[in-house]
Amino acid sequence: MKILETNYMGLRLKNPIVAGSCGLTSTVEGIKRLAESGVAAVVLKSVFEEEVIKEHEETLKNNLGAFENNMEFLDYYDYQIKDDVLKKMAGIIEEAKNQVDIPIIGSLNCATSGEWFSYAKQLEKAGVDALELNVFKLPFDINQKADEQEKLYLSIIEKVKQHVQIPVAIKIAPYSSNLAAMVKKLDDAGADGITLFNRFYNVDFDIMTDEVKAGNPYSSEHDYFNTLRWISILSGKVNADLAASTGIHSAETAIKMIMAGASVVQLVSKLYKDGAGSVAGILKNITHWMDKRNYVSIDEFRGSVHHEPKENAERFERVQFMKYFSSHNAE
Ligand SMILES: Cc1cc2nc3c(=O)[nH]c(=O)nc-3n(C[C@H](O)[C@H](O)[C@H](O)COP(=O)(O)O)c2cc1C
Numbered sequence: 127m128k129i130l131e132t133n134y135m136g137l138r139l140k141n142p143i144v145a146g147s148c149g150l151t152s153t154v155e156g157i158k159r160l161a162e163s164g165v166a167a168v169v170l171k172s173v174f175e176e177e178v179i180k181e182h183e184e185t186l187k188n189n190l191g192a193f194e195n196n197m198e199f200l201d202y203y204d205y206q207i208k209d210d211v212l213k214k215m216a217g218i219i220e221e222a223k224n225q226v227d228i229p230i231i232g233s234l235n236c237a238t239s240g241e242w243f244s245y246a247k248q249l250e251k252a253g254v255d256a257l258e259l260n261v262f263k264l265p266f267d268i269n270q271k272a273d274e275q276e277k278l279y280l281s282i283i284e285k286v287k288q289h290v291q292i293p294v295a296i297k298i299a300p301y302s303s304n305l306a307a308m309v310k311k312l313d314d315a316g317a318d319g320i321t322l323f324n325r326f327y328n329v330d331f332d333i334m335t336d337e338v339k340a341g342n343p344y345s346s347e348h349d350y351f352n353t354l355r356w357i358s359i360l361s362g363k364v365n366a367d368l369a370a371s372t373g374i375h376s377a378e379t380a381i382k383m384i385m386a387g388a389s390v391v392q393l394v395s396k397l398y399k400d401g402a403g404s405v406a407g408i409l410k411n412i413t414h415w416m417d418k419r420n421y422v423s424i425d426e427f428r429g430s431v432h433h434e435p436k437e438n439a440e441r442f443e444r445v446q447f448m449k450y451f452s453s454h455n456a457e
Pocket of ligand 1 (some may be wrong): 146147148149171172233260297323324325343344345346349371372373374392393394395396
């Protein structure tokens with residue numbers, strides 16, 4: 127018998143496959159479908175403070191009239207609407223907790239730093255088993271100093287950790303002026319898990335109409351290399367558990383991430399492309415591979431291909447094609 131069980135931020139999971147945060151995890155039916163497919167945990171669709179505010183502005187526009195300049199009323203309205211959005215999410219969490227027996231991880235994206243811990247507390251109260259903070263803000267301001275962004279992320283994790291008891295992961299972007307040091311700081315600030323990496327909404331151009339349009343939202347099976355590199359470099363160097371995200375479309379890639387040191391792998395694009403049913407095949411193929419390699423448990427091969435020894439370090443740290451390292455013969 128193969129032991130696929132794995133530990134992630136203190137949660138005992140039946141296997142290392144987690145459904146990542148996306149639209150598929152935004153309803154009780156979606157969560158149930160994923161749980162039935164065999165995933166060991168789900169990360170809920172993020173609650174976006176920005177969306178709450180937008181909804182709030184719409185409602186205000188439609189209902190305000192005579193109250194337009196009444197700040198006290200506006201304040202009340204603000205809290206009322208935020209409350210409604212969080213209540214709806216709490217309802218989903220409570221019902222999902224009744225219907226599935228896998229851990230449910232709440233996800234948050236707040237625009238203002240003050241709201242992070244308040245939303246986090248409410249999700250905790252609703253019953254999530256852990257939280258994942260989705261914190262990236264595009265550093266497009268040419269006047270912003272590098273450490274302003276860093277400080278913001280650190281203060282968010284510190285504040286949330288002060289206010290909730292459940293484990294807290296932070297999901298980060300691959301773009302940072304000093305990624306390894308930043309991850310260490312997040313670890314020191316108390317993150318129980320670090321999800322590497324988020325993949326974002328992309329923009330594209332239509333060259334016939336000059337329009338800016340949405341780029342393909344889904345990753346391909348070749349998009350995993352950067353995640354693999356960083357999981358390998360960081361595993362064993364931080365206390366936080368590492369969750370691999372981006373480009374995981376097969377058992378083979380999932381195995382590589384675990385070999386690099388990931389506690390869990392998160393799937394999103396694969397679930398959109400091939401449905402929740404594809405999880406069973408991935409789990410089966412992981413088990414087959416474990417048979418072939420005589421592994422009994424996931425823990426036996428976690429971190430088996432590491433940044434160190436020296437010859438691996440050279441490969442992980444090299445980014446220029448000075449000499450092609452692959453077994454292929456590239457001229
Ligand atoms: C349609 C869609 C919606 C997503 N929504 C969220 C979200 O609400 N919160 C979040 O943290 N990540 C969100 N993501 C990012 C995914 O969780 C994941 O990190 C990313 O897609 C990379 O994984 P993949 O290669 O398996 O797709 C979304 C991705 C997609 C494709």
